[in-house]
Amino acid sequence: MTSLRSVGDSDPPVVGSDAELVTGDAEQFGLLFDRHAGALHRYCAGRVGAEVAEDVVADVFCVAFKQRDRYDADRANALPWLYGIATNLLRRRWRQEAARYRAMAKAVPPLAGGDEPALRAVERTHAAEYVRLITSALGQMPRRQRDVLLLFALADLDYGEIATALAIPVGTVRSALHRARKRLRDVLPAHADTSQEMTS
Structure with missing residues (x-):
């Protein structure tokens, strides 16, 4: 598994696939938020408006972090998994x-x-x-x-x-x-x- 590492003070961190971020530590998981929060927010905002969408997206990543051990590491792209969590949360709204x-x-x-x-x-x-x-x-x-x-x-x-x-x-x-x-x-x-x- 590729780990997050800084090459130098001015160099950006080297980031692996979504699967590596999901199964990594909390800091790596935070990079998953940076990568996909925008797309999830657009989807949620289209359904419940921008303000409520912010709360839903935050909840998505809380749930995803708690359930990260269930993630199929063979899937390099975590976005469909995150959309699934978002959809489950939106059902209540x-x-x-x-x-x-x-x-x-x-x-x-x-x-x-x-x-x-x-x-x-x-x-x-x-x-x-x-x-x-x-x-x-x-x-x-x-x-x-x-x-x-x-x-x-x-x-x-x-x-x-x-x-x-x-x-x-x-x-x-x-x-x-x-x-x-x-x-x-x-x-x-x-x-x-x-x-x-x-x-x-």
Whole structure:
């Protein structure tokens, strides 16, 4: 295992793979935070907002440090594992996440060219309804479908990485993502038709 070592006062420390950092000492584990906290924060912020995301990310690394003996050292990249921990923690915050989506709908700016107050009101109503439908669809999805969809959409993980994050087979990821997309398709076309009727 490659250890953290300083070559000289002005030289940066030599850092190994994520697996080496996870299984190393506390100082090495801290470098794992430096390496991946930004990506995890973006994912969590997309779900629960930036302020709450800071707490979630801190909790992710606390949990990861406590569970580091369970990490599969054959996996050089620890990010999917960390996303899995983050997703588990976010499951407890679904109400906050749904509330954030609703708040975003209310704050949606008007589209370009929407200078008239009546048009702005219609645009905001459409955006709010769109977000309400998506939030409702996410809330009604089985937890696994929602987790797979959000890891795919917000964290930009591929099927294999999602499988690693959630400790499920790749085939299960594929089927869960297919079902989640179908649920959204079943909801959103109805909204699109309503939007056209309201603006005609």
